[in-house]
Amino acid sequence: MSNDASLDIAHLRQWIGREETVEDIVSEDLARKFHAMLSLNGPVPKAGDPAPRIIHFCLGQPAVPPAGLGRDGHPARGGFLPPVGLPRRMWAGGAFTFHDELKVGDLVTKTSRIADVVMKDGRTGPLCFVTVNHHIAVDGRGILDERQDIVYRSDDTGAVKSAEPAPQGSHTRPFDTTTTTLFRYSALTFNGHRIHYDRRYAIEVEGYGGLVVHGPMQATLLHNFAAEIKGALPSRFSFRGLSPLIDDDDCHLHAVPGDGPMKLWTARTGGPVAMQAEAHW
DSSP states (O other), rough: OOGGGGGGHHHGGGTTOOOOEEEEEOOHHHHHHHHTTTTOSEEEEEEEESSSSTTGGGSOOOOOGGGGGGGTSSBBBBBBBOOOOOOOOOOOOEEEEEOOOOOTOOEEEEEEEEEEEEEEEEEEEEEEEEEEEEEETTTTEEEEEEEEEEEESSSSOOOOOHHHHHHOOOOOEEEEOOOOHHHHHHHHHTOOOOGGTTTTIIIISSSSSSSSSHHHHHHHHHHHHHHHHHTTSEEEEEEEOOOOTTTTSSSSEEOOSSSSEEEEEEEEEOOOOOEEEEEEE
16 A cells, blocks of 8 residues: 555554563552542442452553653554554544453453554545454453454545434433543543643644543443443443544433343434444343
8 A cells, every 4th residue: 555664554464463461450549530530339449349340441551751652642653553654543442351350459461462453445545453452361360351443544534524413312321521531531541642631732733623532431431331221240342433522512321222232322412423332241
């Protein structure tokens, strides 16, 4: 597709199979802050208690000094992830399979592996999809397996195609997209992506209407909504981002239970589906 090695799919696919392993602790302090950030029900978990689901997004995140960051606030390209030469990076979706529960105080081992690298021609230009598999374990015992889908694209996105307004779920709930919530989520997940806290960058460089609501946070809220409706934690959960939510949007969680998997999505009032998800038990 390009003579540039940064867009040469044969070159980028050499990263497939690369692995890295990190360790981190589910501390009481992290559990307390995560619990408060998402306004979770029940008492704050203490040492030995089950940790909130999907708190693992806060664990083992890359930590590089400012000189090692790219223009978007992410670690510069290369290293574990392939050096894709497209400037915009987004978390496109993912899936979880839960085998057990993390507990507050656990020493967690996170093993990540590049599973696939694919280049496609999108409506707005080249797209590069990188799939990363994460295995979360404690004392050699598998807790969960995660698939993370990352998409890279160019700055020149062209006109955005309008989408149909999202349907109304049989269960709905508003959720908080204030700048404080976005800041707290970025801080706990050590996410330096500037679209979540730097309004000028988000609007003037990446072309959004304001600060962007984190996809992983939306996924966590939808997972918790599904568990509350069903009265039980899902054994599998998948999600896919379709359109951005902005911090001053009037946003809602939606769900439709059924005989099979529960269908869930987020949307602003009168807007298209932002993230869609499925929960399985």
